[in-house]
Amino acid sequence: MWLNSILETIGNTPMIELNKSVKGLPCKVLAKVEYFNPGNSxxxxxxxxxxxxxxxxxxxxxxxxIIEGTSGNTGMGLALAAINKGYKCIFTTTDKQSKEKVDILKALGAEVIVCPTNVEPEDPQSYYSVSRRLAQQTPNSFYVNQYDNLANRLAHYEQTGPEIWEQTEGKITHLVVASGTGGTVTGTGKYLKEKNKDIQVWAIDSYGSLLTKYYRTGELDTKEVYPYITEGIGEDFVPQNFDMQYIDYFEQVTDKDAAIMARKITKEEGIFVGYSAGSALQGVFQLKDKLKKDDVVVVVFHDHGSRYVGKIYNDEWMMERGFLEVKTLKDIISGRKDNKLIAIDPDQSVVEAVELMKKFDIENIPVKNGEEFIGSISESGLFQKIFANPELKNEKVSAVMENPYPIVPIETPIEKGSHLISRENGAILVSDELGNHHIVTKFDFIHSFAQ
Incomplete structure (x- = not known):
């Protein structure tokens, strides 16, 4: 039997027990994997x-x-609806959202306007203000306003909550949701608490959002607000979809911890999750002292990791922000007893080059003319050339030298530096902060990977 449109595939997403990524937690943890929806969230x-x-x-x-301000995922759902129902879409978003999200929205036929992140909600440039202004200026338009549109939380009361209750056979003890608009945590939490008032509902927030302090004190403190990187959660105001009576606890998670946890889930469970899923599970770890052996925790995994391949799944992006601790060429060099570079002049003889190799037990020597590296000498290259023509041993190094070694910064990740090593090129030169150079060979890389 076939379906009438893609919209009929929304809902009934799977519940998957987590294994490796939840070691250290005392109880069963189940993931409600929402990226199985057609818009992947x-x-x-x-x-x-x-x-x-x-x-x-x-x-x-x-x-x-349809006009809306969105971090990306709501826009995708609205775009799917628009395609199948014959509407146009204009979306505003912020410049902190991943490029992948913007590109997908455009692929679905939407017009996308990118607005600055670091402005107040009331600022004319904010994506909230721009979307409201567009709705006022565009004839026959509908401003969705997911933050205050109570149909948001109604969807989760009618769908997500019942699904979780049935899939856990009523055994759920904790619901954990990384929250932004408040719709998922409030709607789902309300339904579950009507089934069992003892179920704990935990909202996970980001540092830089004012929601946690508001929940704990009732104070709207704008001093809590500052730029953060995690997408789709936290707010600098309190959306009307929040009904705090259905939430038992708020916990904040850092950008770094959320990113690292998302990568951990993907690597250890094979569930390719987005940024907020990392926030949600990290929140569970931070609150593990509140859990008992027989608890059944359900964590909502909001969206798919494909939307973050240029961010949390990009090693360079992670390293630039200090989120990823990786070995660099500096680790190789600082572990040596002697970092003096052995180089040879192009006018020296091949015999002298061989003597240097013997004396220092090395296989690769850069050829240096003054301050410039112009070539290289390798044991394997010399062997082949001298074997073919024994008279070359009396020639100058310039007659037998090979291409110069690539020069890279000392903070280059080891894995990236190793890609420069080949059969023809057995070493690289590393430039440090003082302008000194160090040689790193094929053997150095093999040794570092073996550690």
């Missing part, structure tokens, strides 16, 4: 619900334009 549920409610209430008319 939990936001598909509320996107279609908000559209359906707007249609029913006459707010969205045939041929109309």
């Amino acid at each position: 939990v936001k598909d549920r509320m996107a279609i619900k908000m559209v359906e409610v707007a249609e029913k209430e006459g707010l969205l008319k045939p041929g109309g334009t």
